[in-house]
Amino acid sequence: MVRVLQSEANLVQCVAGGWSMAFKEFLGAMMVAGAMVCVPLSASFSANATGPTGAVSGLPIPRYVSLKSDHVNVRVGPTKDNDVSWIYTRAGLPVEVTAEYENWRRVRDSEGAEGWVYHSLLSGRRTAVVTMKSKDELASLYDRADPSSAVAARLQPGVVAQVKRCNAGWCHISGEGFDGWIEQQRLWGVYADEKVN
Secondary structure, eight states, rough: EEEOOOOOOEEEEEEESOOOOHHHHTTTOOEEEEEOOOOOOOOOOOOOOOSOOOOTTBBBBSSEEESSSOOOOESSSSSSOOEEEEEEETOOOOEEEEEEEEEEEEOOOTTOOOOEEEGGGGSOOOOEEEEOSSSSSSSSEESSSSSTEEEEEEEETTTTEEEEEETTTEEEEEEEEEEEEEGGEEEEEESSTTOOO
């Protein structure tokens, strides 16, 4: 029997007030009847193995990491004096590091929202979010890296999984109640053709 696994909702909480106009415009945030509404714009990046590295860490920019804590403040700028824009409420959520400044990292999530996070709240543990063209479409998880192998589960868009390894367009992922192989293009949190060991 094939199981259908649901995504978790409410991963991001928006915090009203303290938004700079530039940041509001970037996120597409709007004030509606006095309440903050966050409408993140979609964005994506490609990895470049010969691309730039962070001046602080020496690691590639951009790169994927995950959240270490289930309470991560995302700020408008790279200091604690900057306002909190929103709060991530799920450890393990993948984010993409797009810039570094001292002990701060600018991160982007799978919805395209971007802000600054303190470096110690990030982990090198690789995770990914299942993505599909339609929210009603399910991603097949196979027993092997072969579309003719048995389907172990079907995953909804938004499901977060640990990435064990990726090679030749396939990734071995696992999570609560599932373990198997998925086409790499179905994941946000690994670059196209990226090898993960």
